[in-house]
Amino acid sequence: MDLGLTGKIVFVTGGSRGIGRATAVAFAREGAHVAFSYQSERGMAEETCAAIAAVGGTALPVRLDLSDPASMTDAVETVRARWGGIDVFVANAVQWPSALPDPERRFEQVPPQEWRDLLRPNVEGAVAVLQAVLPAMRGRRDGRIVLISSDVARHRGPGQPGLGIYGMSKAALTGLANGLIAELGGEILVNIVTPGFTVTERNLAVMPQHLRDRQAAHTPTGRLSTPEDVARAIVFLGSPANGNITGETLNVTGGV
Numbered sequence: 001m002d003l004g005l006t007g008k009i010v011f012v013t014g015g016s017r018g019i020g021r022a023t024a025v026a027f028a029r030e031g032a033h034v035a036f037s038y039q040s041e042r043g044m045a046e047e048t049c050a051a052i053a054a055v056g057g058t059a060l061p062v063r064l065d066l067s068d069p070a071s072m073t074d075a076v077e078t079v080r081a082r083w084g085g086i087d088v089f090v091a092n093a094v095q096w097p098s099a100l101p102d103p104e105r106r107f108e109q110v111p112p113q114e115w116r117d118l119l120r121p122n123v124e125g126a127v128a129v130l131q132a133v134l135p136a137m138r139g140r141r142d143g144r145i146v147l148i149s150s151d152v153a154r155h156r157g158p159g160q161p162g163l164g165i166y167g168m169s170k171a172a173l174t175g176l177a178n179g180l181i182a183e184l185g186g187e188i189l190v191n192i193v194t195p196g197f198t199v200t201e202r203n204l205a206v207m208p209q210h211l212r213d214r215q216a217a218h219t220p221t222g223r224l225s226t227p228e229d230v231a232r233a234i235v236f237l238g239s240p241a242n243g244n245i246t247g248e249t250l251n252v253t254g255g256v
Contacts, residue, residue: 002241003235003240004239004241005238006031008027008031008087008088008142009032009035009084009086009087010027010032010033011075011076011079011088011089011133012034012035012090012092013037013129014037014039015034015037015048016036016037016038016041016044017044017200017201017202018200018202018227019195019198019227019231020090021047022231023092023227023231023234023235024052025057025231026228026232026235027235028052028056028058029056030235030239031057033057033058033083034052034057034060035060035062035075035078035082036048036060037061037064037075038061038062039063040063046061049061060082062074062075063075064093064129066094066121066122066126066128066129067095067120069128072128072132073132076135079136080136086137087137087140087144088143088146088238088239089130089137090145090146090238091126091130091145091148091173093125094121094148094170095118096166097118097163107164110165114165115165119168122166126172126176127176138188142240143188143189144188144190144237144240144242145180145184145188145191145238146190146191146237146238147177147190147191147192148192148195148234149170149174149193149249150170151195151197151251151253151256152170153173154171155253177190177247178247181246181247186244189244189245190246190247191237191242191246191248191249192248192249193233193234193249194249194251194252194253195252195253196219196251196256197212197215197225198226198229199224199225199226219254219255220255221255223254224254233250
């Protein structure tokens with residue numbers, strides 16, 4: 001299938017590793033020009049640039065911090081100055097919990113600053129980055145927005161105790177998408193991709209093998225998703241091959 005992405009301008013936030021990197025590379029493989037953001041790890045961003053170059057693509061790394069609206073405006077203006085606008089936006093950047101959840105800690109024991117540190121970048125940051133991006137997308141043909149949520153927002157799975165606040169921050173994307181589709185109509189299609197536990201560098205580092213094995217055992221397909229599994233779903237929804245799907249959530253969870 002020709003996804004119609006040749007020459008399209010794609011902006012992926014959080015593209016220096018994991019799902020974001022796999023998504024940036026997958027769009028480049030389809031012939032898109034790919035801008036992606038990183039927060040601080042310039043070396044990781046350079047690795048993404050190399051991966052995009054290896055598939056014959058063109059990459060533009062830009063710095064973006066979900067807690068800094070000025071960095072969002074600067075990032076978008078850098079992309080506009082280079083390519084004139086944005087056709088596809090993938091909101092993948094996220095603030096993770098600072099540590100694995102403690103099943104012994106009660107909800108009321110979570111310090112206010114800890115949950116604010118998740119909600120502000122993941123909710124307020126998502127709104128602010130979309131406000132920065134939308135002017136660069138309006139008036140262009142085949143606009144697509146894909147918001148990246150998390151299975152934690154909807155599923156009480158094994159190995160995931162105490163993630164309610166992070167899940168709440170990702171669940172907010174559903175309400176955000178519902179408001180956007182009413183305003184944007186057919187001009188820009190807006191969808192959500194919800195990964196389950198995905199075998200990224202970060203998850204491999206923080207999740208012990210026995211917990212990964214337990215998660216896989218509860219997955220109908222018998223395996224955990226890779227970043228490339230998730231990226232393929234994002235690329236389809238972000239392409240002109242998605243002709244009239246908007247306001248939907250696509251779960252990439254192995255059937256969990």
